[in-house]
Amino acid sequence: MTRTSDHAGVLVLAATPIGQITDAPPRLVAELAGADVIAAEDTRRLARLARELGVEVKGRVTSYFEGNEASRTPGLVERLLEGDRVVLVTDAGMPSVSDPGYRLVAAAVDAGVQVTAVPGPSAVLTALAVSGLPVDRFCFEGFLPRKAGERARRLAALAEEERTSVFFEAPHRTAATLAAMAVAFGADRPGAVCRELTKTHEEVRRGGLGELAGWADGGVRGEVTIVVSGAVSARSIASDPESLQAAVAAEEENGVTRKEAIRAVATRAGVPKRTVYDAVHGVGGPDA
Incomplete structure (x- = not known):
């Protein structure tokens, strides 16, 4: 069991807005103002965030991003x-979730340092909540491999995953990723593409993966x-x-038409239309 040092400080993972600055929790302001050290993925973005929140940063600011995590972690500990x-x-969002942070958290825990968090905006949970897909069980897969072969193998391994899955993707790779998903999971597998969440031009496009891939062929912008x-077994269906x-x-x-009702139920149940x-029409049943 890891013991926490009585004399050590505290590592605070502070969630930042993924879109609207007004989504910033009040505690974020207090933590930025009272920090002895702020480790920021991008110090320029931190400066802009502080200005927008009206915070005077008095502590030392240091950069902490993917390229220098290994070298900066010992000093921060x-x-x-x-x-x-x-x-x-x-x-944007919660540190260590597809962002820098895990290495520092692990090192702090090993050193007996208390680790806490300022809860706040999360693209993972926001997308899951607005998708219209089952939310009782889910998994987060982050970014898929960029190379087509590696991506296809990863998706093939997920084809039988019964939980709803959440992915991040770059806009210029979204169409290719959706097309690969349609091949691996089936064109009718329900999905949702959430673009620019909480921002001015937020858009949530729902439908089968094949349909979504066709839509994305026209170009996708933003986060x-x-x-x-998730997959539904033949037995449960x-x-x-x-x-x-x-x-x-x-x-x-x-008052919904049958066609619309079938689409809605298929999306909600996570099964093909x-x-x-x-x-509904008794096809394949005992009386068919």
């Missing part, structure tokens, strides 16, 4: 052991998070057609 309060911020529904029928009937009672259509 030294400061922590000397009793300093070190605040780690990245360009992109992709959410993909075949064993519960009555639930799908009931869900479609409930949608229709609310054809599966819901067959359940």
Whole structure:
């Protein structure tokens, strides 16, 4: 069991806005103002963030990004052991989640330093929440490999994953990634592309992966998070057609057309639209 030193400082992982500056929690302001050291992924972005929040940064500011994590970590741990309060911020969202931070957290824990966080904006949870896909169980896959072969192998390994999956992707690779997902998971697998979350031009595009890949062929701009529904086993689909029928009937009672109801239920259940259509029309059932 790791013991925490009574004389050490505290490492604070501080979430920063992913879009709107007004999403910054009040505690972020207090932590930036009171830090002995601020380790920032981009010191220029930190300066702009501080100006926008009206914070006077009095502590020492040091850069901490992917290229210098290894060399900067020992010095920051030294400061922590000397009793300093070190605040780690990245360009947006929660440090260490597809951003610098894990190396420092692991080193601080090993040194017996307390680690805490300022909760706040997260592209992972925001995209998951607005996707319209199942949220009871999910996994975060971060960025896929850039090379097509490596990407295809990673996706093939995820094809049977039953949890909803969340991915980050660069805008210029989004179309290729969605096309590869459509091949690995099936063109009808429900997904959502969340673009520019919480920003002025926020957009959430929902549909089958094949449909989304076609849409992305026209070009995608901004920060992109992709959410993909998990795989549903053939046994679970075949064993519960009555639930799908009931869900479609409930949608229709609310004035939704059957076609729209089937689409909505398929997305919500994480199954292909054809599966819901067959359940509603009794295709493949004992009386078919």
